[in-house]
Amino acid sequence: xxxxxxxxxxxxxxxxxxxxxxxxxxxxxxxxxxxxxxxxxxxxxxxxxxxxxxxxxxxxxxxxxxxxxxxxxxxxxxxxxxxxxxxxxxxxxxxxxxxxxxxxxxxxxxxxxxxxxxxxxxxxxxxxxxxxxxxxxxxxxxxxxxxxxxxxxxxxxxxxxxxxxxxxxxxxxxxxxxxxxxxxx
Ligand code: HEM
Numbered sequence: 001x002x003x004x005x006x007x008x009x010x011x012x013x014x015x016x017x018x019x020x021x022x023x024x025x026x027x028x029x030x031x032x033x034x035x036x037x038x039x040x041x042x043x044x045x046x047x048x049x050x051x052x053x054x055x056x057x058x059x060x061x062x063x064x065x066x067x068x069x070x071x072x073x074x075x076x077x078x079x080x081x082x083x084x085x086x087x088x089x090x091x092x093x094x095x096x097x098x099x100x101x102x103x104x105x106x107x108x109x110x111x112x113x114x115x116x117x118x119x120x121x122x123x124x125x126x127x128x129x130x131x132x133x134x135x136x137x138x139x140x141x142x143x144x145x146x147x148x149x150x151x152x153x154x155x156x157x158x159x160x161x162x163x164x165x166x167x168x169x170x171x172x173x174x175x176x177x178x179x180x181x182x183x184x185x
């Protein structure tokens with residue numbers, strides 16, 4: 001069944017969502033980091049920022065599907081098993097990544113709401129989460145930016161851990177999340 005993990009690898013659904021979200025995160029970051037390419041007030045600037053909002057909210061929607069897929073069974077075993085402290089650290093990192101993927105888009109939606117604007121999501125106008133309050137919008141924007149910076153670190157460390165396990169420890173940690181690859185080292 002495409003939703004359920006096996007003993008050796010994540011489900012097809014989890015693998016697909018994982019890699020789609022990697023691409024989405026890259027696009028969400030790129031849209032906001034490169035917004036300066038377009039002058040303020042231009043159509044290009046408005047479009048690239050709208051894309052940041054829309055793909056950011058897509059991450060918020062997809063993360064619940066990932067949590068659902070994850071809740072359907074236990075994670076495939078790592079062979080050979082890592083020491084308990086490493087397993088605990090990995091769990092902590094996964095929890096932090098989920099909090100980031102849920103919290104950051106919500107903070108973004110709160111900024112736009114407090115600025116007095118609505119957000120378009122694939123042609124649907126989403127209602128504001130809170131009333132207009134410019135001072136609060138500035139405050140939430142700082143939290144959102146901090147969350148974005150923390151996200152860079154979490155994603156970077158998560159990717160480095162995968163590379164370390166694959167090339168140095170040579171276990172099946174990364175293979176469990178690879179499409180169409182054998183899942184044992
Ligand atoms: C996982 C999803 C998201 C990530 C990783 C993310 C990350 C970021 C980052 C890194 C910045 C730039 C900070 C800076 O300039 O230093 C930013 C700005 C911003 N984001 Fe997000 N964001 C996400 C989702 C959203 C969503 C869903 C919305 C709105 C619905 C949103 C609204 C904003 C706004 C309004 C700004 C400020 C833009 C400006 O200064 O012109 N973000 N975000």
